[in-house]
Amino acid sequence: MADALPSHAPSNAHAELMARDAARVYGWRYQPAIQFERGEGIWLYDVDGKRYYDLTAGMMCNVLGHCHPELVEVMRAEAGKLWHENSWYSNPHLVRFAERIASTLPDGLEVVNFAVTGSEANEVAMRMALAVTGKHDILSVIRGLHGGSLAVESVTTIGGARRRHLGPLLAPANAPAIYAPFCYRCPINLEYPACDVACLTQSRELIDHVTSGDIAAVLAETMLVAGGMVVPPPEWLPRLKQLAEAEGALLVLDEAQLAPARTGKLWGFQHYDVTPDIVTFAKGMSAGLAICGAVTTREMAEQARGKAGLPWAGTYSGDPLPAAVADKQLEIVLRDRLDERAAAMGQVLRAALERLRDAHAVIGDVRGQGLYQMLDIVSDRETRTPDPAMAERIRLNAALGGVIVICVKNFLRICPPLTVTEAEIEAFTECLDRAVRRALDGHPKDVDFRASSSLAMGGVAAQ
Numbered sequence: 001m002a003d004a005l006p007s008h009a010p011s012n013a014h015a016e017l018m019a020r021d022a023a024r025v026y027g028w029r030y031q032p033a034i035q036f037e038r039g040e041g042i043w044l045y046d047v048d049g050k051r052y053y054d055l056t057a058g059m060m061c062n063v064l065g066h067c068h069p070e071l072v073e074v075m076r077a078e079a080g081k082l083w084h085e086n087s088w089y090s091n092p093h094l095v096r097f098a099e100r101i102a103s104t105l106p107d108g109l110e111v112v113n114f115a116v117t118g119s120e121a122n123e124v125a126m127r128m129a130l131a132v133t134g135k136h137d138i139l140s141v142i143r144g145l146h147g148g149s150l151a152v153e154s155v156t157t158i159g160g161a162r163r164r165h166l167g168p169l170l171a172p173a174n175a176p177a178i179y180a181p182f183c184y185r186c187p188i189n190l191e192y193p194a195c196d197v198a199c200l201t202q203s204r205e206l207i208d209h210v211t212s213g214d215i216a217a218v219l220a221e222t223m224l225v226a227g228g229m230v231v232p233p234p235e236w237l238p239r240l241k242q243l244a245e246a247e248g249a250l251l252v253l254d255e256a257q258l259a260p261a262r263t264g265k266l267w268g269f270q271h272y273d274v275t276p277d278i279v280t281f282a283k284g285m286s287a288g289l290a291i292c293g294a295v296t297t298r299e300m301a302e303q304a305r306g307k308a309g310l311p312w313a314g315t316y317s318g319d320p321l322p323a324a325v326a327d328k329q330l331e332i333v334l335r336d337r338l339d340e341r342a343a344a345m346g347q348v349l350r351a352a353l354e355r356l357r358d359a360h361a362v363i364g365d366v367r368g369q370g371l372y373q374m375l376d377i378v379s380d381r382e383t384r385t386p387d388p389a390m391a392e393r394i395r396l397n398a399a400l401g402g403v404i405v406i407c408v409k410n411f412l413r414i415c416p417p418l419t420v421t422e423a424e425i426e427a428f429t430e431c432l433d434r435a436v437r438r439a440l441d442g443h444p445k446d447v448d449f450r451a452s453s454s455l456a457m458g459g460v461a462a463q
């Protein structure tokens with residue numbers, strides 16, 4: 001029998017808020033639909049004062065944890081000065097942030113076009129690719145997620161129901177995709193390394209058949225996170241770059257989930273010997289305040305100027321308050337060498353999760369890089385059959401036991417702040433262990449899992 005977990009048992013006031021949320025806010029919710037009111041470091045506190053490990057860093061944004069004191073200080077100071085301005089002017093925070101971003105990138109990647117969301121940043125990158133090459137196809141990688149606004153939805157291929165009913169709002173003709181280097185469930189049933197990344201060789205043939213031949217960009221997540229935490233083998237990204245070059249296309253890497261430092265390097269692509277033509281940033285670089293963007297070379301930026309609506313400037317892009325906070329966050333990441341910390345703590349996390357895997361057959365695989373890891377939940381280790389219902393059951397038990405993780409399909413993602421300690425890793429892994437055992441014992445008995453998670457939405461809400 002699994003240990004008893006404290007039941008969630010929300011107070012009456014908490015339950016009433018949940019009901020009011022359901023009545024008036026049109027949003028997708030995990031169950032229980034906890035109402036949070038405070039955060040500090042790795043901790044979240046609900047309105048009853050119950051605390052939870054937040055292994056999602058917000059929406060993968062708060063790399064320093066919640067309410068980092070230095071960021072709070074900047075926010076307080078800037079709130080009294082200027083938080084929004086006409087986006088056809090600039091401000092010193094934005095200039096500094098752009099300079100600091102460029103300082104972390106390989107030579108040449110030095111001009112930043114700011115946006116508000118990761119989706120918008122990727123659409124800016126797509127505009128750039130079209131403007132620079134004069135071509136139209138965006139070739140993406142199956143299992144990639146690039147956002148929910150319609151142009152990037154068209155190049156998002158994580159499956160599920162998220163594209164259902166969108167009909168002509170998507171642009172399928174110009175959005176072909178190639179195989180992912182997903183070794184755990186190889187799309188062409190081979191084994192790495194004997195396969196010599198044949199998924200890419202076969203993709204070359206595919207390209208000939210499924211594209212118009214006019215490929216503007218090859219767009220890829222450096223690590224395909226929502227689609228199953230696919231960490232490409234070392235040869236894949238360099239060869240993808242060669243493929244892009246052979247097609248006369250730009251290589252656009254989407255680092256929304258990875259930068260800064262989450263994987264143990266400031267940018268995920270630094271694990272590979274590759275420099276993209278355009279890199280996009282969002283979530284972690286934004287500190288949670290909606291400042292995202294696309295970075296390219298001066299030459300390409302100038303080639304694109306005046307075409308495809310570039311440079312892009314929406315109502316809120318580059319506002320001073322988010323720029324100040326995001327810049328301070330990046331300054332701290334660099335000052336405190338959080339890339340090295342993520343690499344070291346990532347090993348501790350990985351070892352802890354592998355112990356969990358060894359203890360529970362439902363955990364078929366642990367994948368990830370640095371402080372971004374994922375448990376692949378299966379009904380059968382031999383066949384590697386995905387078990388999304390069990391994954392959701394584990395997530396729910398984890399939440400009831402005070403640990404917030406992301407569950408999309410059969411993938412449970414662990415994404416703590418980069419400031420996480422060894423003791424915290426040990427403690428939340430124990431909680432996860434209890435959650436797995438509770439789930440295996442069939443708890444909770446009274447929850448309709450079809451209405452409880454992304455299962456209900458067929459992955460619509462996947463981030």
Ligand SMILES: Cc1ncc(COP(=O)(O)O)c(C=O)c1O
Pocket residue numbers: 116117118119120122145146147148221225226254255256257282283462463
């Ligand atoms: C890799 C990747 N790119 C882009 C996006 C879209 O970001 P946003 O939700 O800020 O539009 C996401 C969102 O989860 C993502 O995971």
